[in-house]
Amino acid sequence: MSEADLALAAALKRWSGQLRNAGMLQKDQAERLRWSEEKYSKYLNGKLRITAPRQMVPGFLAMVAEWLGEQAQARARAELEGLAQAAHAARPLAWVADELAQLRSEIGRVRDDRAAAEVQRRLAAALDALARTESTLAGHGEQLAEDQWELGALRWEVAELRERAASSITARHRAGRDVNAPITFYNGPGSGPGRRITPARAVGGIVLALALAAAVVVGQHWYSGRTAAGDAAVQRQAGKDLDRQTVPFQVVVDGPDLRRYGVWTFVLDRPLTRAEQAGLALFKPEDLAGVRAYLEPLGARLLPEGDAPKTSPNTDDPAMKSIQQREHQGMVGGDSYRLHFTSDRSSSVTIESIGITDVSCSPSRAVSSVRAPSAGEGSVPSVFLSVAVPPGTPAVELDDEGFAVGVDYFAHHKLDLGQAITPGDIAVQVGGITGQVCSWEFRVDYLTPEGKFTTKVDNQGKPFTVEALPAHVSQRLLYDLGGATNPAHWANCDKEPAPCLPV
Template identity: 30%
Template sequence: MALAVAVVLGGLVFAYYATYLLDRSTSTDRARSDKNAQKAVDREGAAFVSTITPIDYEQDMPEAVVIVLDRPLTDREQAALTALKGGNKASVWAYLKSLGGRLIEYTFTAALPKPLADGHEITPGSKSQTFKLNLNSDRGAGLTINGMTAVKDSCGAPTAKTVVDIPPAGSSARPGLLWDLAGGQTDRPKGPYVLDDGANQGELYFRKNVVDLGNGQSNMAFLVQPEVTTQTCTWHIDASYTDTSGSHVQRIPSGSGTITTEAVPQQPVQYFGWVIGQGWGCIGQMSQKGCTATKTLEQNRPTTRPDPQ
């Protein structure tokens, strides 16, 4: 009996030490395998997530705006519009938004160096639909975005029929990044340029900056101002980044998503312009009820001109 117990105990001791020695001898290989597996899992998804958010104009109304609609206003809608003060942009926007209006911002680049750091000059008369771009990565390993390129997917004439114009009475540029998308699809976009005040204003952002994500880094948020002139463009961003496996490119928005930046039509059916101190001027296929500044507006010959009646 004692002999049997001793044999069993000896077997258990031998098995324990055999397992221990095996673990010691293979621990490096297993650690390396686990690390490689973690890296593979870490790279299975997108390197980073991009989120594009429109500006909340109820909370952040620009100084000067153009609002466009896809149809002419009826007589009743015109009367409701011209009863509002153009200086109260929030009220005008709230009313026209309820009719399907879309807001386009005036852009202010007069303070930027001329020419810009790369020799480019911003096209005069450009307009923008500003948005917020947020970048985030939950990767364990870090990555660095070292460049962004705007790519036009398509461009064409704007289709809006009605333009409501509340021009500037003095303003300044929003801080953030600016892309110049002026012209058609074959015209190469320029930028992004730094709009913030300071020594880097007008510089290409990625000449002196990178975006570090992953490895516990905070999100990166940009205010993006894409400018167009005579053509509406759909486009996307190709973001170049590096990680431990090399250099890569990821599209913003992801997949086949695009960004649309709308231009103001040069010959709308209806054109309403606010003249400070006088009221609304109305040009095109509409009545003149409530339009007290039409003569002044015609004399000033706005860049955007309606079709003749």
């Protein structure tokens, strides 16, 4: 048992006491705490797999955040995670595993006898540590199958590395002997003592060698002149073919933008308990980071904050009416992304349009929402796409206030890349569908001197996703700013419908 183990045990016991003293633990939380303490006690007695310290800490941190708040969790994390790491480092099995990982990469670089001896010494020390650990665990009278398996696996790895180290050293010595071995030349037909080199034979050999060399030079010159033009043409054609097959630009997608300047909404797939609702009282809506740190461990996820394009309700423009029709069909706002395009091509590259493709949707499982009232307006991207419309539908153009000014942004906007032109940069919002979780990929149409092409941009091998709040959820919590006789608080809309009514 190391000093780090004892220090971690004391810290966990102290935080357990603070959780109990808070007096807010329900029956299931108290049971979790008791179970955690028993599990760690078994670890201290040598009756549990040695990786237990680092497994214990996350559960304690979650309970500390849940019942003592984020500031207490920050203090607990600073203390417990450091102690858990120290306890892990003090474990014999962890030390052996780390040592073997280093030796596995070092064996191939052994170059002399001293380095080889050092490798063997470290392997012997690892084996000795395994023997001591096995004896210690057996002395407690109970040894789990997992511990036995880990010990056996590490012993096997030590044996394998010893064999590899011995093979590497043997090969190195054998290679040295091969380099210094005597060389025996083969005497071909007509060679040997009976065919002495005379002056006449020497002159004839020199003349023959010069003639052959001249013939080779003349032949190479003739061949090079004959094929140079053809090789250049082939290389040019190969370059064009490669340009056609590869995307002539690079794109980096930043997003979704998780900053929230106005309304923010979290959703969960289950209702919040009374105790969990009470925990919200510690936070105000402007403390988005604190609310997120409190709700996400409970299973909450942050929804997009963007709005669908605004249009005048009295418009006679058919294009604007088509946008209104999309809203009636469930189109809502979404997440904002910023796309950065660069190209190192010497020829021009033009991004002609950006859209979405490969759309797939399924119903949202959200049954509970936590929402804050609007605290202002954020920046609005100038391009709006939506998964609610068929792929290939042009992007809507927005003004700075979010009003639609056109139904095809790329009809008169392009991004020119290549030829040392400034990289292209564009902000795009992708809207969702009410009550749906949808995935998609960006579709980019571009033009080069070789023609028009299309490529897809995904989220590092995965699709992008957007979720929109269902029209009705069973539980709605909204921050009520209050009034002269009513203090600000988190209101349950089922019990206090007035703050939740549309303005």
